[in-house]
Amino acid sequence: MKVFLDSIGCRLNHSEIETTARQLLANGHQIVTEIAAADTIILNTCAVTAAAARDARSRTRQFHHTNPQADIVLTGCYATIAPQEVANIEGAGRVVVNKHKHQLVQMLDPQAHLSLPVFDQEPIMREFLAGSLGAHTRAFIKAQDGCDNKCTFCVTTIARGQGQSRHMGDIIAEIQALAGAGYQEGVLTGVHLGSYGRDLSPNTDLATLVRAILHHTDIARLRLSSLEPWDIPDGFFDLWQNPRLLPHLHMPLQSGSDAVLRRMARRTNRANFRQLADAARAAIPHLNLSTDLIVGFPGETAVEFAESLNYVQQIGFTRLHVFSYSPRPGTAAAKFPNQVPGPVKKERTRRMIDLGHELSLAFHQQYLGQTVNVLWETAVGADSAGLRWAGYTDNYIRVTANGPADLGNTITPTQITAAQSDSVWGVT
Numbered sequence: 001m002k003v004f005l006d007s008i009g010c011r012l013n014h015s016e017i018e019t020t021a022r023q024l025l026a027n028g029h030q031i032v033t034e035i036a037a038a039d040t041i042i043l044n045t046c047a048v049t050a051a052a053a054r055d056a057r058s059r060t061r062q063f064h065h066t067n068p069q070a071d072i073v074l075t076g077c078y079a080t081i082a083p084q085e086v087a088n089i090e091g092a093g094r095v096v097v098n099k100h101k102h103q104l105v106q107m108l109d110p111q112a113h114l115s116l117p118v119f120d121q122e123p124i125m126r127e128f129l130a131g132s133l134g135a136h137t138r139a140f141i142k143a144q145d146g147c148d149n150k151c152t153f154c155v156t157t158i159a160r161g162q163g164q165s166r167h168m169g170d171i172i173a174e175i176q177a178l179a180g181a182g183y184q185e186g187v188l189t190g191v192h193l194g195s196y197g198r199d200l201s202p203n204t205d206l207a208t209l210v211r212a213i214l215h216h217t218d219i220a221r222l223r224l225s226s227l228e229p230w231d232i233p234d235g236f237f238d239l240w241q242n243p244r245l246l247p248h249l250h251m252p253l254q255s256g257s258d259a260v261l262r263r264m265a266r267r268t269n270r271a272n273f274r275q276l277a278d279a280a281r282a283a284i285p286h287l288n289l290s291t292d293l294i295v296g297f298p299g300e301t302a303v304e305f306a307e308s309l310n311y312v313q314q315i316g317f318t319r320l321h322v323f324s325y326s327p328r329p330g331t332a333a334a335k336f337p338n339q340v341p342g343p344v345k346k347e348r349t350r351r352m353i354d355l356g357h358e359l360s361l362a363f364h365q366q367y368l369g370q371t372v373n374v375l376w377e378t379a380v381g382a383d384s385a386g387l388r389w390a391g392y393t394d395n396y397i398r399v400t401a402n403g404p405a406d407l408g409n410t411i412t413p414t415q416i417t418a419a420q421s422d423s424v425w426g427v428t
């Protein structure tokens, strides 16, 4: 079977589609990077915003028009919260909800064995990853799924259910195999990574997992994907004394107004978040502290938005992922009164994004003239000076530089020569 794979949304979705790819390869199937070449197409969908659902519909139609014979399988959060709506998309074939996603390969190939070792196929895997899904020299590793919190805007708990942790031994084995296969960096992903281990018996926690990974594996670089700003045990940031744990924390704040945070049912507030940010900065040199922000949440007044903008400036985040509030089916907030009018949301979103650009540029400018280590990922073009590569520093700054054909998946010292809000230029 020739399979084309695609994924929308979070790194957890990416890590799941990477696992599906390895299982398919281990069972003798072929991964193709051309839609037209596929017998089967699998799309891991996202439901976090209306835009993500729209994207899934347009990709499905595009798959169908490009390859009408292909069997199109739709899985993921959008397929889980609206299976009938997804089944009605032109070209949609099977709809596989999240709780059955782990059996997807067996649904396609009843003879398939999901327990087969899957990492000795890595050279093909990396080639496939380079060909589609956006060249990762970083491997995304699923540590946890689901969430027990009830943030009022969030559809993820509806789509992914309660918090579930993978066994530590499986995670360590996967990361060691990836390191053995040449991956330089592993990214731990989850819906609520901070709750890792709570559901295991005996229970454990994220700090114990990170310590065990750094002790039992040879992975050169370990990154945490996203960490909700609560349930972080004292001393957690001391883990970063190990230089293999990368100085980048993505902690979703969502709003800088306490009144809005209460309506979101977020288990944090301005004072607690500041304390956490200060503790992280004190413990982790060169910390890149990024965040998610929702603008235009129901009932958000001009005063609350101004509070949020000011607070974000004061914390001095280094990168903002800004979302214009999008009511999601089944969430409490979708029924809240005082939904903010579209034009107001749009204007506020633009102002928050502009602030994000200012903050990122200021952060990047601190590195002008400095030499930093960069893990090179993708050749992004060529110019008179030769091939142009893109990669990331250990604190997750995107760097572009000219370099030789074999720069990919190597870590080299790079001097930063120019800075923009979304990336920097360097010489390596």
Ligand code: SF4
Pocket: 147, 148, 149, 150, 151, 154, 155, 156, 157, 191, 192, 228
């Ligand atoms: S912590 Fe809140 S926003 Fe995050 S996944 Fe859980 S419910 Fe959703």
